[in-house]
Amino acid sequence: MLARTLLFHCTLFFLSACDYGILWQDDPYIVVWIDALDTASVSWELENGNSIGRIPETVIAVGSDERFIVAKQKNLRSDKISYFILDRKKDHKLADPSVSVTGSLTKEEYDAFANRLNLPQMQDLLTNKL
Numbered sequence: 001m002l003a004r005t006l007l008f009h010c011t012l013f014f015l016s017a018c019d020y021g022i023l024w025q026d027d028p029y030i031v032v033w034i035d036a037l038d039t040a041s042v043s044w045e046l047e048n049g050n051s052i053g054r055i056p057e058t059v060i061a062v063g064s065d066e067r068f069i070v071a072k073q074k075n076l077r078s079d080k081i082s083y084f085i086l087d088r089k090k091d092h093k094l095a096d097p098s099v100s101v102t103g104s105l106t107k108e109e110y111d112a113f114a115n116r117l118n119l120p121q122m123q124d125l126l127t128n129k130l
Helices: 002-017 107-117
Strands: 020-026 029-034 036-045 051-055 059-064 068-074 081-087 101-105
Touching: 029 051, 029 059, 036 059, 051 068, 051 081, 051 101, 068 101, 081 107, 101 107
Parallel strands: none
Antiparallel strands: 020 029, 029 036, 036 051, 059 068, 068 081, 081 101
């Protein structure tokens, strides 16, 4: 009986310790958070529910079109804002993100790319939630 009770409580602990959610999706890409919103990152979603990271936390805005995924990232320790551009044509499930992702970029660098490449608009995901 003691073993069953212990097993039950351990199971509850592990189930409650792993919360996650998807804030945005444009297959196969997702913005996913694990345990807290400040872990939101752009990832490639795999068939089994796992994902492979592309743009690290904390992603606060994202946009996409047929060619690019763009993201705005906030460093919560320093409040520094950075920008990233993911080229879908260079990306695949097992690609090294350094091949397909440009960034971190300053606002000025990002704006130069945006004007030249006609990058998609971003939508806020977490600006008022962090």
